Every structure is written in C-alpha cells, then in structure tokens.
Amino acid sequence: MSDLIEGYLGKTVERKKSRLPAKLDFIQSFTGGFLALFMWAHMMLVASILVSNDFMYQVTKLLEGSFIFEGGNPLLVSIAALVIFVIFIVHAALGMRKLPGNFRQYQLIKTHSKSMNHDDTKLWFIQAFTGFAMFFLGSIHIYIIMTHPDQIGPYESSARVWEEYMWPLYILLLLAVEFHGTIGLYRLCVKWGWFDGDNPKATRKALKKVKWALTVFFLVLGFATLAAYMKIGYENSKNNIPRDSFKPSSAQIMNYELKTKSVGGIA
Ligand code: HEM
Numbered sequence: 001m002s003d004l005i006e007g008y009l010g011k012t013v014e015r016k017k018s019r020l021p022a023k024l025d026f027i028q029s030f031t032g033g034f035l036a037l038f039m040w041a042h043m044m045l046v047a048s049i050l051v052s053n054d055f056m057y058q059v060t061k062l063l064e065g066s067f068i069f070e071g072g073n074p075l076l077v078s079i080a081a082l083v084i085f086v087i088f089i090v091h092a093a094l095g096m097r098k099l100p101g102n103f104r105q106y107q108l109i110k111t112h113s114k115s116m117n118h119d120d121t122k123l124w125f126i127q128a129f130t131g132f133a134m135f136f137l138g139s140i141h142i143y144i145i146m147t148h149p150d151q152i153g154p155y156e157s158s159a160r161v162w163e164e165y166m167w168p169l170y171i172l173l174l175l176a177v178e179f180h181g182t183i184g185l186y187r188l189c190v191k192w193g194w195f196d197g198d199n200p201k202a203t204r205k206a207l208k209k210v211k212w213a214l215t216v217f218f219l220v221l222g223f224a225t226l227a228a229y230m231k232i233g234y235e236n237s238k239n240n241i242p243r244d245s246f247k248p249s250s251a252q253i254m255n256y257e258l259k260t261k262s263v264g265g266i267a
C-alpha cells in the first residue's frame with residue numbers, strides 16, 4: 001500500500017522523498033569517472049602502434065595474458081570488453097534521465113542556457129550531444145572488439161580500420177569520447193567539490209585549463225594513432241598483404257624467449 005501511495009504521489013506516507021535519485025547520480029558519477037580513466041589507459045595502449053608494429057603486437061599479447069597462457073588467450077579481451085560494455089550501458093541508461101525528453105523540456109533548457117550565458121551550462125549541451133552519439137558509435141565498436149578478440153594486432157586492427165571502413169566511425173567516436181570524457185571529469189571535480197581549496201572560483205578556472213589541455217592531448221594522440229592504422233591498412237591492402245601475416249621481428253621473438261626462459265616459463 002505504501003508503495004502505491006509513493007508511486008502516485010512521489011512521497012512516502014511520512015512525506016519523505018525517495019533517496020534513489022541521489023544514489024543513481026552517485027552511480028552515474030562513479031561509472032562515468034571509471035570509464036573516463038579507462039579511456040586514458042585505452043588511448044595509450046592503442047597508441048602503441050606509434051612506437052612500432054612489434055611493440056603494438058607485444059602489448060596485444062600482454063593483454064591476452066601471454067605471461068600466463070602460452071601465446072596469449074583472446075578470451076581475456078572478450079571478458080574485459082564485456083565488463084566495460086556493461087558499465088557503459090549502466091552509465092548510458094542513467095545518462096538518459098538527464099536528456100531532454102520532449103520539445104518543451106528542450107525549449108526550457110535552451111532558454112535557461114541562453115539567459116545564464118555561463119560556460120558550464122553550455123558544456124552540458126556538449127555532454128548530452130556526445131553522450132547521445134556514443135549510444136551508437138560506442139556500442140558498435142565494443143561489440144565488434146568483444147566478438148573478434150583474436151583479430152587485434154598491428155595488421156588485423158589496421159585492416160579493420162581501413163578495409164572494413166571503421167575509420168569514419170573512429171573519427172566521430174574519438175571526438176565524442178574525448179570531449180565527453182574530459183568535460184565529464186571536470187564536471188565531477190566541480191560537482192563533488194574535489195580540489196576546491198580556499199578559492200573554488202580560481203580552482204575552477206585552473207581545472208578548465210587542465211581540461212582543455214587533456215582534450216587537446218588525447219585528440220592529437222588519437223588522430224595520430226588513427227592515421228598510423230589507416231596508413232598500414234592502406235599499404236597492406238594495396239600490396240595484397242594478408243591481415244593475419246604479421247610476424248614479430250626475430251629480435252622481439254628472442255627477447256620474448258629470453259624473458260620466459262629466465263622466469264622458468266615455456267619457450
Ligand atoms: C552511450 C554512452 C553515454 C551516454 C548516453 C552518456 C551520457 C552522459 C550524460 C547525459 C552525462 C551528464 C550527467 C549529468 O549532467 O549529471 C554524463 C556524464 C559523464 N559521462 Fe557519460 N555518457 C556515455 C558514455 C560515456 C563514456 C564512454 C565516458 C568515458 C569517457 C563517459 C564519462 C562521463 C563522465 C566522467 C561524466 C560525469 C559524471 C557526472 O557528472 O556525474 N560517459 N554522461
């Protein structure tokens with residue numbers, strides 16, 4: 001009965017409001033913060049291609065658990081992608097609560113944003129737009145990676161980027177995730193008062209500068225990385241080099257054998 005009253009009136013019999021929205025906000029912040037930090041690591045790992053094909057191959061094998069399973073096990077990548085996908089879906093579902101649901105709500109928020117003329121309110125629009133875009137772009141990418149974990153590597157990834165036309169999607173996803181992630185982290189700091197110090201106004205200014213620096217850094221890194229995969233993919237497809245033909249250089253193989261032997265492993 002009390003559920004019924006609360007359901008219709010939005011208040012309990014004791015006239016108390018539910019704490020659920022506050023809990024959901026916390027979960028949204030937590031999942032958003034986690035995803036943003038995960039993306040920093042992700043961008044660095046994917047950028048290993050900028051060092052060399054061999055290095056990217058080694059990073060891939062390491063993430064497949066080559067220190068436990070001989071030659072690595074791609075199933076580990078699928079499991080990691082599934083976990084990230086679940087967190088991504090929880091965050092997106094909670095994000096939906098904040099998007100304007102009809103024209104009247106959109107009109108109100110637009111008018112409010114104009115009359116406030118405050119940078120942070122404008123940032124929220126970018127947050128909502130990029131979040132919406134990621135529903136589609138992010139889901140496609142994570143699903144493909146989750147179901148093809150054995151096709152990650154300097155040649156396989158490049159073939160996907162170039163021959164399977166993932167590059168237009170990656171350009172949009174990169175822009176969306178970098179703006180959304182850094183604006184999100186900035187919002188987290190402001191919302192929960194981290195680093196407020198004695199003068200929150202000055203901190204906010206400084207945070208905004210850090211936010212921009214991070215956005216620019218990860219966008220430059222991301223586009224350089226994408227260009228590297230596109231170049232390898234284009235050249236391999238022009239020269240008919242199969243995507244599964246990458247072999248690490250003999251120096252890298254020796255290095256790997258030396259390391260596994262020295263820890264008494266397989267070699
Ligand atoms: C379909 C995908 C996504 C949707 C629909 C979405 C939506 C949203 C929305 C609407 C907000 C604003 C919440 C608010 O103003 O209180 C938000 C916040 C945030 N998002 Fe996302 N997001 C998505 C994916 C991501 C991804 C991949 C990342 C990681 C880079 C991320 C990181 C964040 C962060 C750090 C916040 C700040 C959390 C807060 O203000 O409490 N989001 N998201």
Ligand code: HEM
Binds near residue numbers: 157
């Ligand atoms: C565990 C989960 C994930 C794995 C294993 C993964 C793996 C990869 C790999 C291997 C690439 C290289 C290109 C390719 O092989 O197709 C890539 C690129 C990319 N990924 Fe992910 N990814 C994951 C999650 C995400 C998420 C959640 C996002 C954002 C919502 C994302 C955004 C991107 C972008 C933008 C690129 C292009 C890279 C660049 O231009 O620097 N990834 N990812």
